[in-house]
Amino acid sequence: EVQLVESGGGLVQPGGSLRLSCAASGFSFRSYYMHWVRQAPGKGLMWVARISSDGGSTSYAESVKGRVTISRDNAKNTLYLEMSSLRGDDTAVYYCARPLNGGFDSWGQGTLVTVSS
Amino acid sequence: VLTQSPLSLPVTLGQPASISCRSSQSLVHSDGNIYLNWFHQRPGQSPRRLIYKISTRESGVPDRISGSASGTDFTLKISRVEAEDVGVYYCMQGTRGYTFGQGTKLEI
Numbered sequence: 338e339v340q341l342v343e344s345g346g347g348l349v350q351p352g353g354s355l356r357l358s359c360a361a362s363g364f365s366f367r368s369y370y371m372h373w374v375r376q377a378p379g380k381g382l383m384w385v386a387r388i389s390s391d392g393g394s395t396s397y398a399e400s401v402k403g404r405v406t407i408s409r410d411n412a413k414n415t416l417y418l419e420m421s422s423l424r425g426d427d428t429a430v431y432y433c434a435r436p437l438n439g440g441f442d443s444w445g446q447g448t449l450v451t452v453s454s
Numbered sequence: 455v456l457t458q459s460p461l462s463l464p465v466t467l468g469q470p471a472s473i474s475c476r477s478s479q480s481l482v483h484s485d486g487n488i489y490l491n492w493f494h495q496r497p498g499q500s501p502r503r504l505i506y507k508i509s510t511r512e513s514g515v516p517d518r519i520s521g522s523a524s525g526t527d528f529t530l531k532i533s534r535v536e537a538e539d540v541g542v543y544y545c546m547q548g549t550r551g552y553t554f555g556q557g558t559k560l561e562i
Binding site for chain 1: 483546556557
C-alpha cells in the first residue's frame with residue numbers, strides 16, 4: 338500500500354523558514370517524480386513544486402519561486418520542501434503527492450503551515 | 455485556466471449531478487493523451503482521484519461516477535447521488551504543468 342506521511346509543519350513568523358518532510362513507503366520511491374501541492378484554509382488546491390526521480394530537475398510555481406526548494410533523499414525514501422521568506426499567503430496545508438497518468442494518484446494527509454506573528 | 459461550474463451544487467439523494475470544467479486551451483499532450491483528472495475531497499481529508507485521462511476511473515470508484523469531454527469542455531457526472539458523495543470536486547489538468555479548477559461544493 339502506498340503511504341505518504343508529511344511532517345514538519347507548524348507556526349512560523351513572517352519572514353521565517355521551515356522544512357517539510359514526506360516519508361514514502363509501499364512503492365519504489367526512487368522511480369517516481371514527486372510533487373508538493375498546497376491548500377490555503379477554505380480554498381482550493383495549488384501545485385507548488387516538482388522534482389525528478391533522481392533529483393536532478395526541479396520546477397516551481399511562480400508564486401513560490403526563489404523562496405522554496407524541493408529536494409529528495411532516495412536512500413531515505415523522503416521528499417523535502419524547504420521554505421524561506423514565508424508570508425501570510427503561504428499559510429496552507431501542504432501535501433506531497435505521487436504522479437501517475439498525468440495526475441496525482443496518491444496523497445499524504447498533509448501538514449499545516451501557519452505563517453503569523 | 456480551468457473554470458468549473460457550478461461552484462455550489464445542491465442535490466437530492468438519488469438524483470443525478472453534473473459538474474463542468476472548461477479549459478481555456480487545448481489539453482492534448484504531445485503524446486496524444488488528454489490529462490484531465492477529477493478529484494473528490496471530503497471535509498478534513500486529502501483529495502482522492504476519481505478519474506484520470508478524462509474518463510478512466512480509479513480502482514474502487516463506482517461506475518455511477520463518470521467523466522466525459524467535448525473539445526475543451528469536460529464533465530463529471532454522478533448518475534445517482536449518495537450521501538458519501540458530499541464534498542468538493544476539483545478538475546485538474548496535467549498536460550501543461552499542473553493546474554486545478556476552483557472546486558465545486560456538492561451538498562445534499
